Amino acid sequence: MNVPTDKKKISIVCFSGDFDKMVAAFTIATGAAATNREVTMFFTFWGLNALKKDKGRIAMGKSILAKAFNFLMGGLNNLPLSRLNFFGASPKLMSMMMKQHNVATLPELVEAAHALDIRIVACEMAMKILEVEKSDMIEEVQDVVGVATFLNDSENSHIIFI
Amino acid sequence: MNVPTDKKKISIVCFSGDFDKMVAAFTIATGAAATNREVTMFFTFWGLNALKKDKGRIAMGKSILAKAFNFLMGGLNNLPLSRLNFFGASPKLMSMMMKQHNVATLPELVEAAHALDIRIVACEMAMKILEVEKSDMIEEVQDVVGVATFLNDSENSHIIFI
């Protein structure tokens, strides 16, 4: 499983799933990987929305509650700005501002994370609560793990909660 | 005070006090304790609401401002969801979804934290600002400490801010 290395390790708990915080998480992750750190991103709760295969609003899950929450939360295209969201207009404007200044946009950062061998895992418990299946998520998700496993794997890592 | 041990240590600053973030904090805390880490949870600001003895809305404090804030914030039963709160309906729905899937609910997690010897401390400064007394809080609160003391005790810990 985890071959011990001398590399510094960083584990990022991607909890919030706001557009701006996901940009921050992926920027820190790719920056750390590019400077030779071993990086794990653990997606849980709202963060799971960034990993959904379908980037729009889908009533995923079996129970009515799960369907409702999944629909309301949506996917990568529906991540809200943590402030000044203006009903979802702001993330689009922010993406325009990022492109204008040649800053990598969120989908580009996800790709870069994959290219840089960042380990992307999803939280088992959150998936259970929100009734999201592994097959609902993008291929970049390498594993579904429990919190205890994640914490064990992160024993010598810096843990950053975003 | 702090007998040095070989155990890895994790300190969690519980600042936000959102329902979902408190679930995350207690899940990480109990997961870490169960995998043999020494865990401290430092509750400050909005996080204090999770520790109030009275789980509903009480106009705690002496000044009018403190009374107003404490009433509006409420206790463990009033923690809002960080998103899609729908005037407090969502944390109840979320609790239902957790029970449905046999995931420990927030009050169960608080109990588990206590059973696992997680150190629960409250922030002196936040209590002063919000005029919350130690006697207003649940018995599980072991100590009221200042930020400097908390940081000193956490010198060799991973610090996670939630």
Added chain:
Amino acid sequence: MNVPTDKKKISIVCFSGDFDKMVAAFTIATGAAATNREVTMFFTFWGLNALKKDKGRIAMGKSILAKAFNFLMGGLNNLPLSRLNFFGASPKLMSMMMKQHNVATLPELVEAAHALDIRIVACEMAMKILEVEKSDMIEEVQDVVGVATFLNDSENSHIIFI
């Protein structure tokens, strides 16, 4: 650049820029510096607002989008409370409550950070996106750095994301 020391190091990513979270960030930073830690505060995204020379609302930047965002976000005097903001009334009330109890207010904490030799740096990428120049920021900002540089400088630091 970074003379290696034996001091423990803490790096705080100041992302959120909410009034209450900035108070928390500066309280942790000054507490850590006072207990002999080497502290860096890296301001990015909403956090940049706390560093603007002009503490009110200014339509900073060249593009219309940057002007709009900068105006809406405002400066140190416009930081919202992360909850119960009441259109900006709450940070003022909260400051009153802090003064009442002799707790350092936010501007006092910024001063203390400077006096305690805390390194204050601003995120290059966020400045680019939001079209904020170094000359728009307070003198206490020592440097404008990229994420990779910040991460390299923080290799042996605890990283806290607020």
